Amino acid sequence: MSILVLNSGSSTLKFALFDELAEEELVRGTLDWYSQSEGVTMAYGFQKISKTESRLDISNNRDAVEWILHVLAEINLGKSIRAVGHRVVHGGTKFCQPTLINEKVIQSLGEISELAPLHNPPALTTIGAVKTILPEAAHVAVFDTAFFSTLPRSAYLYPVPYEWYEQYGIRRFGFHGISHEYCSTRAAELLDRQNDDSLKLVICHLGNGCSATAVLGGSPLATTMGFTPLEGLMMGTRSGSIDPGILIYLMKQQGFNPEQLDQSLNHQSGLLGVSDVSSDFRQIEQAAQDKNERAQLAIKMFVERIQSTIGSLSVLLGGIDALIFTAGIGEHSPLLRSSVCEKLSFLGLELNEVKNQNAHTDSDLATKQSAGRILLIQTREEQMIARAAQRFIMKSK
Numbered sequence: 001m002s003i004l005v006l007n008s009g010s011s012t013l014k015f016a017l018f019d020e021l022a023e024e025e026l027v028r029g030t031l032d033w034y035s036q037s038e039g040v041t042m043a044y045g046f047q048k049i050s051k052t053e054s055r056l057d058i059s060n061n062r063d064a065v066e067w068i069l070h071v072l073a074e075i076n077l078g079k080s081i082r083a084v085g086h087r088v089v090h091g092g093t094k095f096c097q098p099t100l101i102n103e104k105v106i107q108s109l110g111e112i113s114e115l116a117p118l119h120n121p122p123a124l125t126t127i128g129a130v131k132t133i134l135p136e137a138a139h140v141a142v143f144d145t146a147f148f149s150t151l152p153r154s155a156y157l158y159p160v161p162y163e164w165y166e167q168y169g170i171r172r173f174g175f176h177g178i179s180h181e182y183c184s185t186r187a188a189e190l191l192d193r194q195n196d197d198s199l200k201l202v203i204c205h206l207g208n209g210c211s212a213t214a215v216l217g218g219s220p221l222a223t224t225m226g227f228t229p230l231e232g233l234m235m236g237t238r239s240g241s242i243d244p245g246i247l248i249y250l251m252k253q254q255g256f257n258p259e260q261l262d263q264s265l266n267h268q269s270g271l272l273g274v275s276d277v278s279s280d281f282r283q284i285e286q287a288a289q290d291k292n293e294r295a296q297l298a299i300k301m302f303v304e305r306i307q308s309t310i311g312s313l314s315v316l317l318g319g320i321d322a323l324i325f326t327a328g329i330g331e332h333s334p335l336l337r338s339s340v341c342e343k344l345s346f347l348g349l350e351l352n353e354v355k356n357q358n359a360h361t362d363s364d365l366a367t368k369q370s371a372g373r374i375l376l377i378q379t380r381e382e383q384m385i386a387r388a389a390q391r392f393i394m395k396s397k
């Protein structure tokens with residue numbers, strides 16, 4: 001028996017298969033059909049099995065699902081999938097908990113798609129396809145927005161005309177919630193402060209998308225992503241927060257239309273836009289080391305925005321017990337962690353540079369004397385989703 005976890009993008013489908021207790025990850029992989037000219041690649045593997053295939057005939061999520069199940073069957077892992085957990089980016093205000101997917105839920109998710117046009121539609125296509133292929137399995141949607149459903153009103157409202165909220169539903173939703181929730185729980189465990197209402201955490205999820213959250217006693221107080229995943233920190237290709245007056249200027253004076261703004265802010269900004277090297281932090285680090293001035297500038301801007309966000313979130317919390325780094329950059333870049341922590345001693349956070357350079361998963365990188373802890377936590381979004389799906393199997397037993 002096993003649990004399949006699916007994370008659908010517009011041109012990628014990530015998957016992971018867990019044992020029935022949602023504890024052991026058996027295999028994981030990514031199917032990527034973005035660059036059609038180079039063929040479609042599928043890389044999967046874990047422990048003993050590792051394989052990359054290319055030039056597959058895939059053009060949509062439905063084909064992708066069929067391929068993944070085909071591959072799992074080939075390596076004898078395709079049988080007995082009892083539950084499928086789907087990462088759904090946007091749950092709107094309706095979905096605040098993992099939800100068993102039925103026709104009514106699919107319809108409601110369709111209605112929310114407008115709020116997340118890049119993310120929810122592919123997830124819905126995937127859900128439809130897998131439900132047809134595996135009708136007996138429990139299909140469970142786990143939402144990136146759910147953790148933030150308890151944000152205080154002062155944190156989720158914007159200082160704009162109140163009717164925007166009432167009439168158009170303009171509010172902060174927050175994203176990366178599965179990761180922030182996991183890191184918050186794991187940090188409490190590592191600090192041996194579970195069920196401590198006073199635990200003050202600032203979690204920095206730094207991957208292609210970046211966000212930071214202030215968590216007090218396990219509940220989010222504030223988070224940087226907003227109505228869309230475009231707000232907040234500078235990201236790989238997304239700008240993060242900028243003066244909204246720039247958009248008005250570009251539209252009124254320079255004739256930009258909404259599509260151009262969307263494309264520029266979501267796909268041509270951030271680390272890529274500033275460095276003109278790449279959106280990939282490894283490549284930017286390399287270019288900066290090779291004295292590329294724009295890559296150095298991009299890193300400086302990226303770091304400064306993280307630092308000022310940590311500062312403001314710590315003030316909201318009234319202090320900070322631990323700073324958490326997670327996701328691709330947060331977990332794997334000692335340079336980034338070191339640069340960010342350079343100015344945080346006034347918050348009582350002092351990085352042990354030796355530990356930082358030789359960091360282990362789920363470890364404390366702060367010096368002994370540091371008043372606050374600095375944790376590196378490997379985010380486990382897939383496992384969170386698998387566990388949520390597993391709870392539905394237990395319920396149905």
Ligand code: ADP
Nearest residue numbers: 206207208209279280281282327328329332333
């Ligand atoms: P996603 O948001 O798509 O899940 P990830 O969490 O995998 O992305 O993060 C991707 C980012 O992590 C990329 O910018 C990548 O360059 C960066 N990254 C991964 N490994 C390293 C590393 N060893 N050093 C620096 N950056 C890294």
